[in-house]
Amino acid sequence: MAGEKLLLTGVFGPYGVSDEYAAGLGMQMELLNNQITREQGVHSPRQSYWTFPLYLLAENLAVSSTVLDFPSWREFTRELKKGYTHVGINFIVPNVMKARRMAEHIRRHHPATKIILGGYGTTIPDLETIVPHDAKCRGEGVRWLREYFGEDPAAPLRHPVIIGPAYERIYGFSGKPSGGILMPGVGCENGCKFCVTSHNFNKQYLPLLRTGGDIFTACRRMETAVGARGFSVMDENFLKNPQRARELLEVMTEHNKPYVFDIFSSAEVIATVGVDFLVRLGVHLVWIGVESKRSSFEKTKGIDLSALIAELRAKGIAVNASAILFQDHHDEQTLREDIDYVIGLDSDLVQFMNYTPLPATALTAELSAEGRLNDTPYRFLHGAGGLAFVHPHINDRRKHVRYLREAFRRKYLAHGPGVLSMAQTAIAGYRRAVADHARRMRDGLAWNPATLRYERTDTPVRDEFMESRIRMMRKIATNIRLVLTAARVYAPNGAARKKAKAVARDFTETLGPAPLPARLASLALVATAAVEWLRTRAARLAGRESVIYQPPSKRVEYPRAISLTKEHATMRALLDMVPEFVLGAMARRNISVRALARRAGISPALVRGIVAGRRHDVTAHTIEAVLAALGYRIVLE
Ligand code: B12
Ligand code: SF4
Numbered sequence: 001m002a003g004e005k006l007l008l009t010g011v012f013g014p015y016g017v018s019d020e021y022a023a024g025l026g027m028q029m030e031l032l033n034n035q036i037t038r039e040q041g042v043h044s045p046r047q048s049y050w051t052f053p054l055y056l057l058a059e060n061l062a063v064s065s066t067v068l069d070f071p072s073w074r075e076f077t078r079e080l081k082k083g084y085t086h087v088g089i090n091f092i093v094p095n096v097m098k099a100r101r102m103a104e105h106i107r108r109h110h111p112a113t114k115i116i117l118g119g120y121g122t123t124i125p126d127l128e129t130i131v132p133h134d135a136k137c138r139g140e141g142v143r144w145l146r147e148y149f150g151e152d153p154a155a156p157l158r159h160p161v162i163i164g165p166a167y168e169r170i171y172g173f174s175g176k177p178s179g180g181i182l183m184p185g186v187g188c189e190n191g192c193k194f195c196v197t198s199h200n201f202n203k204q205y206l207p208l209l210r211t212g213g214d215i216f217t218a219c220r221r222m223e224t225a226v227g228a229r230g231f232s233v234m235d236e237n238f239l240k241n242p243q244r245a246r247e248l249l250e251v252m253t254e255h256n257k258p259y260v261f262d263i264f265s266s267a268e269v270i271a272t273v274g275v276d277f278l279v280r281l282g283v284h285l286v287w288i289g290v291e292s293k294r295s296s297f298e299k300t301k302g303i304d305l306s307a308l309i310a311e312l313r314a315k316g317i318a319v320n321a322s323a324i325l326f327q328d329h330h331d332e333q334t335l336r337e338d339i340d341y342v343i344g345l346d347s348d349l350v351q352f353m354n355y356t357p358l359p360a361t362a363l364t365a366e367l368s369a370e371g372r373l374n375d376t377p378y379r380f381l382h383g384a385g386g387l388a389f390v391h392p393h394i395n396d397r398r399k400h401v402r403y404l405r406e407a408f409r410r411k412y413l414a415h416g417p418g419v420l421s422m423a424q425t426a427i428a429g430y431r432r433a434v435a436d437h438a439r440r441m442r443d444g445l446a447w448n449p450a451t452l453r454y455e456r457t458d459t460p461v462r463d464e465f466m467e468s469r470i471r472m473m474r475k476i477a478t479n480i481r482l483v484l485t486a487a488r489v490y491a492p493n494g495a496a497r498k499k500a501k502a503v504a505r506d507f508t509e510t511l512g513p514a515p516l517p518a519r520l521a522s523l524a525l526v527a528t529a530a531v532e533w534l535r536t537r538a539a540r541l542a543g544r545e546s547v548i549y550q551p552p553s554k555r556v557e558y559p560r561a562i563s564l565t566k567e568h569a570t571m572r573a574l575l576d577m578v579p580e581f582v583l584g585a586m587a588r589r590n591i592s593v594r595a596l597a598r599r600a601g602i603s604p605a606l607v608r609g610i611v612a613g614r615r616h617d618v619t620a621h622t623i624e625a626v627l628a629a630l631g632y633r634i635v636l637e
Pocket of ligand 1: 016034048052087089094120139145359
């Protein structure tokens with residue numbers, strides 16, 4: 001569909017600030033400070049994440065698209081003036097009033113532009129009456145948008161290159177993000193009754209990257225493009241498809257690429273595949289839904305969570321356990337017991353969240369049938385505020401907010417900063433990996449990919465992949481070691497200070513004394529943390545819980561794509577198809593050879609050479625430049 005121009009945008013900022021469009025509490029555009037290391041002050045790493053689906057969608061559409069991530073209101077309205085036939089807005093339920101303001105503005109000032117809504121916000125049942133729109137995508141968006149624009153919905157999927165957080169600060173020091181983002185699939189089959197990521201996709205898992213090889217290719221692309229070797233995996237239950245994860249391990253082993261992954265996984269799946277598999281696969285952090293001691297969810301039934309978490313940590317895998325407060329069985333006593341139970345599991349990190357009936361979930365249906373939903377506006381459905389339903393025992397809104405906050409604080413006081421626990425896990429895991437590897441070599445044990453276990457073999461060979469993996473673990477431990485001094489200096493209590501000293505000792509025993517540059521870097525962190533500490537104090541004096549950082553905005557253009565299958569991607573095939581294509585595009589747009597040459601930064605003679613099909617002195621790079629000047633890009637299938 002020539003002439004169409006799509007703007008894909010997230011909602012406008014600022015974020016985490018209460019205004020007429022969204023709440024402030026629980027709505028910072030950060031993962032850790034918002035919902036995990038909350039209450040940890042200067043120890044809380046500060047990171048924001050880009051709006052990943054926007055890039056995934058743009059990368060996989062032929063139609064010319066522009067991604068606008070974290071725009072201010074001004075940037076958004078200015079962008080619209082560039083003229084778009086369609087605007088796609090990604091939003092989640094608590095941002096619905098932002099989506100509304102954006103859509104109303106489009107209707108008023110650009111009435112010919114079609115509005116498409118996508119993301120979790122589309123689960124809102126009465127959305128039609130809140131946000132004006134022409135189309136709504138509920139569920140997987142790549143296929144949906146391709147169908148919408150008349151493209152092939154089944155065309156192969158190309159994973160975008162996305163680099164980790166939008167910003168990264170630790171103890172006040174701004175680092176350069178270098179991790180990659182992977183989106184292997186959406187949805188989850190488990191269907192836990194409160195879970196919107198499962199219900200949004202009809203309790204199905206929809207793979208985007210189907211094989212381990214596909215995932216590896218996406219990793220390689222990000223490594224080649226930006227040097228990423230560690231990846232955050234946006235997949236609700238990554239190991240639920242163990243075959244794909246096994247293939248990924250196989251292909252990483254074959255290429256000796258010990259990539260590292262942060263993943264979400266349910267406990268039952270980890271118990272099935274075994275912790276040794278996770279270590280070998282390179283899992284650096286796993287997010288496990290613990291939910292409650294008296295859990296009624298299948299995913300934790302019959303599993304000794306305490307033992308599982310201890311084994312994961314001992315083998316170098318940091319654990320973020322997530323728990324839900326204010327389930328029906330919680331009265332004030334059992335709620336406190338549950339918080340203590342989750343803290344007692346001794347994971348590195350804990351996410352606490354209040355039980356929240358989100359549209360489309362079975363929980364909402366159940367509470368609605370029981371007449372227990374209260375009339376909480378959508379913008380407050382963020383899990384950090386008052387409950388959106390009538391609770392059997394606790395209905396004081398202030399208590400809902402206070403217990404949640406106190407839970408974070410108790411975790412912090414019990415185990416010290418989360419980064420300290422992660423450093424403890426990293427060094428323990430490295431030491432264990434070295435010892436286990438030596439023992440296996442001595443006893444003639446080798447990895448058996450069929451059973452996912454180490455087994456005795458008559459033909460032992462060097463486990464080169466594990467050696468690379470161990471080197472990677474050492475690198476990770478060496479990096480995180482830098483936080484230990486700051487963790488000790490700003491420790492919240494004597495126990496945390498003692499823990500920091502003990503962990504520092506473990507590092508010295510295992511890796512030897514830190515080299516001078518590393519010691520200086522650690523001291524520098526103490527200094528930057530002092531500034532951060534002052535900022536945090538100032539924010540608190542001003543009545544805020546912590547400093548609110550805003551992510552930078554980003555704009556990326558994706559010109560119209562021409563798909564080439566691999567067999568057509570040879571230079572010869574390109575040269576065969578390009579003359580006619582370029583001539584056609586020049587005629588449609590009324591562009592002269594000179595103008596095109598100027599735009600492409602090449603000589604007019606070369607443009608003439610291309611359109612005349614003369615093959616000498618034309619390189620793939622020149623063709624790319626000419627196509628880009630005409631607003632096209634080549635996508636290899
Ligand atoms: C990364 C992430 C974040 C990042 C922010 C990312 C960003 N820039 O917005 C951080 C960590 C900062 C964050 C914060 C919050 N988040 Co969040 N987050 C996620 C997470 C883990 C991954 C999202 C993702 O990228 N998925 C991968 C992509 C490929 O999948 P997808 O988003 O579903 O997109 C697909 C379709 O939905 C569709 N689609 C999406 N957008 C569009 C747009 C168009 C036009 C079309 C056609 C299609 C389409 O196509 C995509 C490909 O199929 C999800 C959980 C999850 N697994 O999805 C929660 C999730 C989106 N977050 C959620 C919430 C509630 C929050 C917070 C309020 C904190 C909290 N309590 O969890 C804050 C709010 C911050 C704010 N001010 O907006 C909820 C949303 C619930 C709801 N019903 O709205 C989710 C689902 C978690 C959950 N299970 O409750 N979050
Ligand atoms: S296992 Fe996790 S992602 Fe899957 S349905 Fe349950 S809570 Fe949701």
